[in-house]
Every structure is written in C-alpha cells, then in structure tokens.
Amino acid sequence: MTMPTPRRRSSILGLMLAVALVAWCLALVVHLRNWEARRVEMYRQRDESLLLLEAARGDLAAAAHPAADFVVRDAGTGRTADWRLEVVGREDRDGRRPAAHRAILSGSNGRLASALAPIRVETFGSPSDVPWLDRLLRAYRERGWRYEVVRLPGAGRLPQTP
Numbered sequence: 001m002t003m004p005t006p007r008r009r010s011s012i013l014g015l016m017l018a019v020a021l022v023a024w025c026l027a028l029v030v031h032l033r034n035w036e037a038r039r040v041e042m043y044r045q046r047d048e049s050l051l052l053l054e055a056a057r058g059d060l061a062a063a064a065h066p067a068a069d070f071v072v073r074d075a076g077t078g079r080t081a082d083w084r085l086e087v088v089g090r091e092d093r094d095g096r097r098p099a100a101h102r103a104i105l106s107g108s109n110g111r112l113a114s115a116l117a118p119i120r121v122e123t124f125g126s127p128s129d130v131p132w133l134d135r136l137l138r139a140y141r142e143r144g145w146r147y148e149v150v151r152l153p154g155a156g157r158l159p160q161t162p
Contacts, residue, residue, distance in 0.1 A: 035109065038116050039080060042109045045119060045145060046083040049105055050074070052139050053087060056132030082108040089128065103129065105136075118146035125151045 053072045073086045087103040102124050108117040119140060123129050133149070140147045 034114070035111075038109045038113075042083065042107050042116055045107050045116075046074075046085070048139070048143070049085060049119070049136065052136050053085070053105075053132065056135055080109075081111065082106065087132075102126070103133075116146070118148045120148055120150065122150045122152055 050072060071088050073088070074084075083106065085105040087105070089102070104120075104122040106120045106122075110117060121133070121136070123133065137147065137149070
C-alpha cells in the first residue's frame with residue numbers, strides 16, 4: 001500500500017515571493033515605459049538642436065563668417081541611449097586655417113536613470129560661439145531642458161578636422 005502524497009500548503013514565504021515577483025515585473029514595465037518616453041524626448045532634443053544650429057548659420061554670417069563653412073555632423077553612436085552633434089566652422093573654404101568655432105553637443109538617457117541627463121554643450125571658447133550659443137541656450141531654457149556648458153581648454157590648439 002502506498003502512502004498518499006501530502007497536499008501542498010501555501011506558506012507565507014511562498015506568497016511573499018509571488019508578490020515580490022509580480023511587483024518586480026510591474027516595476028520593470030513602468031521603468032521601460034518611462035525610459036521610452038525619455039528616449040522620445042531625448043531625440044526631440046537632438047532634432048531641435050539640429051534645427052537651431054541650422055538657423056544659427058545666419059548668426060554666423062552676420063558675424064562675418066561664411067555660413068557655408070559652418071558644418072553640423074550627427075556623430076550618433078547608433079545606440080538608443082544617447083546622441084551627439086559636432087559643430088565645426090572654418091574661416092576659409094579651402095580649410096587651410098584651423099577651425100574658427102567648434103563645439104560638441106550631446107545628450108543621454110541613462111539605463112537606470114529616472115530623468116534625462118542635462119544636454120552637454122562643449123565649446124572651445126571661440127569668440128564666434130556667442131551668437132549661436134546664445135540662441136541655443138535661450139531655446140533650451142524656453143523648453144525647460146536642463147543643460148550644462150563646458151568650456152574646454154586649448155581653443156587656439158585645435159587639430160585640423162577633415
């Protein structure tokens with residue numbers, strides 16, 4: 001004669017583990033939805049920064065710099081968590097002189113962050129940065145976007161860019 005198998009009883013520990021697993025899954029879903037919403041906002045920041053930099057060509061032309069030499073490159077890494085724009089301008093079209101103005105704009109949506117990182121604007125302190133940088137930062141303030149401006153050393157020692 002075989003003994004009947006005992007019925008399984010639910011224990012408080014098992015119930016707590018089940019609740020914890022469900023809570024973790026729900027928290028993950030909420031985090032992913034929030035991350036996606038931040039990613040959309042991050043790409044909006046990149047797109048509007050591109051538009052603002054294109055509009056800044058007029059500011060550079062007014063400052064007696066040829067607008068055709070003002071180039072904005074999307075140096076994106078191909079990832080969905082960050083963006084990067086490089087701004088390069090030359091004094092002359094043949095590129096013999098070093099860059100007159102140069103900047104790097106970047107934004108990030110951290111994997112575990114609860115908010116977008118501030119837009120980082122790195123400049124080399126060129127006098128021609130003032131018009132376009134003012135336009136850019138004013139637009140960021142109007143939209144309520146956080147930003148930080150970093151002045152990198154060595155404005156006169158910039159390498160030639162292709």
